[in-house]
Every structure is written in structure tokens, then in C-alpha cells.
Amino acid sequence: MRHVIKSVCSIGIAVLLLLTYSPILDSKTVAAQLVLGFPATALLWLLGPVVLMVFIAGLILTWEEDNT
Amino acid sequence: MTNWTASGWFWVILAAYLILTFVAAVFRPIRKESLQDFFHSVAWPFGLGVLIATFVATLFSAFFMVGVPGFVFTHGLGTWPYFVFGDVLGMIGLFLVGRKILLKAQTKDYLSPLELINGDPLYSVVFVLTTTIFVLPYLAVQISGFGKLISVATSGSIPFLSGAALMLLFIYLYSFIAGIRGVAYSDVVQGVFLFAAAWAVGIYILAAEFNGPKELFARVQSKSPELLSLPGPKGLFTYAFLVSNCIIFASIPICQPQFLTRYLLIKRQGQSVAASIRFLKFVAIGMGVAIAIGTLPGSIIGLAGAMLHPDLKSGDQVLGTLLDEHFWPWFNAFVSVGVLAAAMSTADSILFSLGHLFSIDIYRRLIAKGTGGNVIVSQIFIFGVAVVAFLVALTGTGQLIVQLARISFSGTLQLVPSIIGGLWHPRPWRHAGTISVLSGVATMLVCLNVPKRLILGLDPGVPGMLIGTAAYLAVARVKPRPSSPDELSHGVRA
Numbered sequence: 001m002r003h004v005i006k007s008v009c010s011i012g013i014a015v016l017l018l019l020t021y022s023p024i025l026d027s028k029t030v031a032a033q034l035v036l037g038f039p040a041t042a043l044l045w046l047l048g049p050v051v052l053m054v055f056i057a058g059l060i061l062t063w064e065e066d067n068t
Numbered sequence: 069m070t071n072w073t074a075s076g077w078f079w080v081i082l083a084a085y086l087i088l089t090f091v092a093a094v095f096r097p098i099r100k101e102s103l104q105d106f107f108h109s110v111a112w113p114f115g116l117g118v119l120i121a122t123f124v125a126t127l128f129s130a131f132f133m134v135g136v137p138g139f140v141f142t143h144g145l146g147t148w149p150y151f152v153f154g155d156v157l158g159m160i161g162l163f164l165v166g167r168k169i170l171l172k173a174q175t176k177d178y179l180s181p182l183e184l185i186n187g188d189p190l191y192s193v194v195f196v197l198t199t200t201i202f203v204l205p206y207l208a209v210q211i212s213g214f215g216k217l218i219s220v221a222t223s224g225s226i227p228f229l230s231g232a233a234l235m236l237l238f239i240y241l242y243s244f245i246a247g248i249r250g251v252a253y254s255d256v257v258q259g260v261f262l263f264a265a266a267w268a269v270g271i272y273i274l275a276a277e278f279n280g281p282k283e284l285f286a287r288v289q290s291k292s293p294e295l296l297s298l299p300g301p302k303g304l305f306t307y308a309f310l311v312s313n314c315i316i317f318a319s320i321p322i323c324q325p326q327f328l329t330r331y332l333l334i335k336r337q338g339q340s341v342a343a344s345i346r347f348l349k350f351v352a353i354g355m356g357v358a359i360a361i362g363t364l365p366g367s368i369i370g371l372a373g374a375m376l377h378p379d380l381k382s383g384d385q386v387l388g389t390l391l392d393e394h395f396w397p398w399f400n401a402f403v404s405v406g407v408l409a410a411a412m413s414t415a416d417s418i419l420f421s422l423g424h425l426f427s428i429d430i431y432r433r434l435i436a437k438g439t440g441g442n443v444i445v446s447q448i449f450i451f452g453v454a455v456v457a458f459l460v461a462l463t464g465t466g467q468l469i470v471q472l473a474r475i476s477f478s479g480t481l482q483l484v485p486s487i488i489g490g491l492w493h494p495r496p497w498r499h500a501g502t503i504s505v506l507s508g509v510a511t512m513l514v515c516l517n518v519p520k521r522l523i524l525g526l527d528p529g530v531p532g533m534l535i536g537t538a539a540y541l542a543v544a545r546v547k548p549r550p551s552s553p554d555e556l557s558h559g560v561r562a
Contacts, residue, residue: 046145046364049152053356056159060349063163065342 002062009058016052077401078221085405086238089257089412093242093250098443104177106247106443107424108332116347118252119334120354123162124362125255125262125413126326127155127355130213132366133266133407138383140370144295145288146305148367153310154317155359162321163352167345168491169331174341180428181328185490188498192429194505195483199325199425202479203418204453208460210415211236214408215461221404232461235408239416240454243423244447248333251416258413263362265406268399270365273372273390284368287375295374308525315530316477321355323483326417329424419457423450475516478529482508485537489544496544503543508536 096112104110114122139147172184182192215232226234242250278284288295299305321327334347373386380389387407391400427449485508486501493500512532515523523531 046148046367048149049156050360052153053156053159053360056156057353057356060159060163060352063349065345 002064005058005062009055009062012055013052013059016048016055077398078404081398081401081405082218082221082408085257085261085409089254089409090238090242092257093254094245095253096249097245098247098249101443103179103428103443103446106446107179107329107428108177108335109247109249109252110177112249114252114333116350116354118256119347119351120358121259122252122255122333122417123321123327123330123351123355124358125259126330126417127320127359127414128259128262128362128410129210129414130407130411132362133262133403133410134384134387136363136366137370137373137386140295140367141373141380141383141386143300143302143304144297145367145371146298146300147370148363150305150310150313151317152359152363154314155320155363156356157314157318158321158359159352159356161318162327162355163348165322165328165487165491166331166334166348166352170335170341170344170348172491173332173335178332179432180424181331182425182429183433185487186496186498186501188501189434190499191486191501191505192434194502195486196425196430198483198505198509199480200422202476203325203422204457204460206476207415207418207422207457210411210418211457211461213411214415217404217408217411221401229462233458235412236415236454236458239412239419240451243416243420243450247443248420251420252333254416255413258409261409262406262413263358265403265409266362266365266369269387269390269395269403270368272399273394274368277372277376277394281368284371284375288371292374292378295371306525312527312530315533316481316527319481319484319533320477322487323480324477325421325425325480326414328487329421419454420450422453426453475512475529478512478527478532479509481529481533482512482536484533485540489540493544495548496540497547500540500544500546504536504540507539508532511535 099105099111102110136147136151139151169181169184178184182195186192186195211232214235215228215230218226218231218235219228222231239254242254244250246253274281274284278287285296292301294301299309331348334351335344369390370383370386373380373383373390377386377389377393380386387403391403395403423446427446431445431449482505486504489496489504490501509532512528515528515531520526
């Protein structure tokens with residue numbers, strides 16, 4: 001389970017960082033816009049750093065001391 | 069602004085804030101004989117809440133309440149991810165460096181993290197001087213901010229000089245009486261004030277003027293859609309800006325003295341290193357959560373300002389204008405005290421950490437050769453730093469000071485390779501750290517004066533750090549440090 005969380009968090013961090021400057025963020029057809037009504041860019045930008053923070057927190061929490 | 073003085077709200081709330089801060093800071097004064105207690109609060113180890121608060125409040129300066137809204141107003145919502153991504157990445161730096169310091173510190177009660185990083189005297193001098201050159205102007209700007217804010221909020225009843233001096237004296241007083249405990253517990257009160265003030269403004273303006281976030285974003289989308297686009301209305305948010313910000317902000321917990329000197333606070337007296345590292349994990353996560361929570365209101369305030377007062381000349385006027393036009397005098401005063409608390413929480417940490425470095429790493433280790441120096445000496449050094457910072461603040465409009473304060477984070481970034489090398493490299497040459505810092509700073513200064521396109525649009529600190537890293541790696545093996553016990557005085561023990 002710990003390894004799954006680590007992998008998900010690592011991949012999530014990489015994808016988020018890449019997405020930050022991706023043209024995808026300027027798309028107005030992202031599903032999120034339909035759900036909450038905010039402009040997609042605004043919603044993704046607002047959520048992006050929070051999700052990144054959650055992924056990093058996951059990595060830190062699953063850090064195993066005996067591996068070092 | 070004049071309503072503040074007329075109603076007396078500012079005086080009342082300021083007095084309440086100062087009393088609360090002072091009581092919280094000094095209710096557990098230091099044991100006079102113990103430097104460990106003065107700098108690391110060994111007599112009263114901090115609980116997790118205080119530890120998180122002191123790390124968070126150290127990071128949160130007045131920039132989060134005044135600068136972030138201004139950036140969003142001018143450059144759009146890209147401010148939020150571009151700033152917070154880097155700050156959140158700092159969680160990784162905080163955890164990795166803090167963990168390494170805790171692991172290395174388990175065998176002895178170190179007084180300074182520099183002893184663990186590189187015990188070479190020349191490196192200590194270069195480190196402390198570099199830190200001072202780039203951090204002291206930042207401290208001076210915060211002190212200058214106290215003076216201006218109090219002068220404006222009291223309609224000049226307390227002039228700039230008196231306001232700055234009184235607040236600095238107040239900070240020094242609780243640092244003098246309670247050492248790091250005074251700084252940390254005052255951080256708790258200051259953190260509550262600044263978070264409450266920021267969120268109160270954000271929520272109220274959102275509810276009263278826009279009926280919630282949906283309408284705010286809809287209005288921005290129709291009126292100024294460029295504020296929701298990259299690279300922003302003025303083209304600031306480029307890929308190079310993102311990379312630079314991520315590197316600089318993520319490095320703050322690694323190289324800023326107020327963070328470096330805090331890691332040893334987490335060392336739980338009488339407990340295992342594993343327990344300390346568990347604490348560290350929650351401190352890192354707590355800081356990440358606080359960054360996300362604390363930066364969001366600034367973004368809301370900035371967007372709201374762009375919709376309600378689009379003709380403002382400068383983004384820095386957003387918060388003040390919204391307060392003047394849309395809030396009651398008492399609320400206006402409360403937020404002003406929140407801004408003051410944000411500036412003070414950063415200033416007290418920097419002041420204390422610079423005093424720490426000078427009294428321990430320069431005076432005690434190099435001049436008194438480890439035998440001299442006590443709490444009173446440290447208190448005198450902290451006072452000396454306060455006086456110098458105040459004098460620098462008096463020339464706060466000087467071009468050099470403003471320039472140094474602007475590149476403060478880029479300058480301290482040049483310490484990162486030597487800190488990471490000192491903590492992780494098994495047996496580096498003792499001068500590797502010194503050469504790395506000097507080459508990094510020199511490169512940065514050169515890059516400050518070349519066209520930005522030559523450095524790919526990056527912050528000048530980034531190429532400086534890269535050259536500093538290369539220099540460290542190149543010279544670390546010139547003369548590897550012997551691993552005999554005698555060489556342990558070099559500082560690397562774990």
C-alpha cells in the first residue's frame with residue numbers, strides 16, 4: 001500500500017508540474033468547468049497547487065526511515 | 069485611514085495584539101545559564117502546534133497580504149500556482165534537510181546547524197557574511213514597513229522613525245527575555261492575527277460584493293479574461309519564471325537562516341531521532357497546508373480588486389483601497405494589525421537567527437574558540453544586529469538596499485550547494501563550500517548585469533546556483549577530508 005501511495009504521489013507531482021504550463025489549462029472545454037461553472041483555467045489553477053501539496057504530503061508521510 | 073485614529077480602533081487592536089504577543093512570548097523565560105535553552109528551548113520542548121506555527125509564521129511575511137493581491141491584480145491568477153507551486157515544493161526541502169540535520173545531530177547537542185554542515189572557519193565567515201548581505205536588507209525592509217504602517221494607521225501621531233524603533237524594541241524585548249521561546253510563541257499569536265485578517269477580508273469581499281466565487285470568476289472571465297490566462301496580461305508568467313520561482317521558493321527552507329536555525333528545535337529531548345523525524349514530517353505537511361490556505365485569500369483579494377477598482381495605479385494599493393472603501397473602521401484596523409503581525413513574525417525570526425549565527429558561529433566558535441560566550445553575549449549580538457538593521461532601514465529608500473532586498477532569496481540561494489554538499493557529501497574538501505558560495509555569488513552578480521535572454525529568462529540566482537553546484541562537485545574531491553576522529557571537528561558527524 002505504501003508503495004502504491006508513493007508511486008501515485010510521484011507520478012502526480014510530475015504530471016502536475018508538466019501541466020502547469022500546458023496549453024490544456026487554457027482549454028475551455030475541460031469537464032471541471034461544467035461541474036462547478038468556474039472557468040476551467042481558474043479551477044485547475046486553484047486546485048493544482050493544493051493537489052500538489054497533497055501528493056507531497058503523501059510522499060513525506062510514506063517516507064521509510066530504514067530505507068535511508 | 070483617518071477614521072482609524074478618530075475611532076481609536078487601531079490603538080485598541082494594536083494594544084490588544086501587543087499585550088497578547090508579549091504575554092505569549094515571555095510566560096516561560098529562559099534559564100539564564102543555558103545557551104541550549106536560549107536557542108533551542110530545551111527546558112520546554114515545543115509541541116507540534118507551536119513548531120508548525122513558528123515555521124509557518126517565519127515564512128509568511130507582509131508579502132502574502134499586500135504583495136500577493138498586488139501581483140494577482142497586475143498579473144492575474146497565474147500568481148497563485150506560480151508562487152504556491154514553489155512554496156509547496158519547499159516541503160520536500162524542509163523535510164530532507166531537516167531530517168539530515170536531525171540524524172547528524174543525534175550524537176551531540178549542537179548549538180548551530182553550521183557545525184553540522186561545514187566546520188571550516190573560513191566557510192563560517194563566508195556563510196554568515198553572505199547571509200547578512202542578502203538577508204539584513206530584507207529585515208530592514210520589514211522594519212521600514214512597521215514604521216510606514218504605524219505612521220499611516222495613526223495618521224502620523226507616531227512618526228515613521230518612532231514606529232519602526234518601538235516595534236523593533238518590542239521584538240528585541242521578548243527575544244531577550246525568552247529567547248527562541250519568545251520568538252516561537254509570539255509567532256503563534258502573529259500567525260493567528262495574519263491568517264484571521266487575510267481570510268476575513270477574502271471571505272467578506274467574496275460574499276458581500278460577488279455573492280460567492282462563481283460570480284467573481286464569471287465577472288473576471290467577461291471583463292478581464294487575460295487575468296485568467298498564461299502568461300498573464302503583462303507576459304510575466306513564462307516557463308523560465310516558473311522554473312526560477314520553483315527553485316528559489318523551494319530552497320527557502322534549505323538556505324534561509326531563520327529556517328536552518330529552527331531544525332534543531334525539533335530535536336525532542338530524551339526521545340529517539342525517529343520521534344523527532346515524525347515531528348518533522350508533520351511540520352513539513354503543516355507548512356504546506358498553511359501555504360495553500362494562507363495564499364488563497366490574497367488571490368481572491370487581488371481578483372476582487374481588479375474588478376472593483378481596476379483603475380488603481382499600483383497593485384500594492386489593492387488591500388488598502390478595499391479596506392478603505394468596503395470595510396468598517398474597526399475591521400480596517402484589525403487587518404492593519406494583521407499586516408503588522410505578518411511583518412513582525414518574519415522580522416523577529418530573521419533578527420534572532422542572524423544574532424544566532426554571529427554569536428555562535430563567529431564569536432563563540434572562531435573568536436572565543438568554543439569556550440566563551442554565554443546567553444548575555446548572544447543577547448548583545450542580537451541587539452547589535454537590531455541596531456544595524458534599524459540603521460539600514462533608515463536608508464530604506466537607498467537604491468542598494470532596495471536592490472539587495474529584492475535579490476535576497478536569489479542571494480541566499482547561492483548557499484544551497486554548500487549546504488546540501490556539507491550534509492550529504494561523505495568527505496568533501498573543507499574549502500569546497502567556500503569556493504561554491506563565492507563562485508555562485510560572483511556568477512549571480514554577473515548575470516544581474518547581462519540581458520535576460522542570455523540566461524534564458526531565468527532569475528540570475530539560478531545560473532549562480534548551478535555554477536556553485538558545479539564548483540562544489542569539482543573541488544570537493546581535491547583533497548578529501550580524512551575520516552579520522554580528529555577531523556570530526558570539521559563538523560560532519562553522521
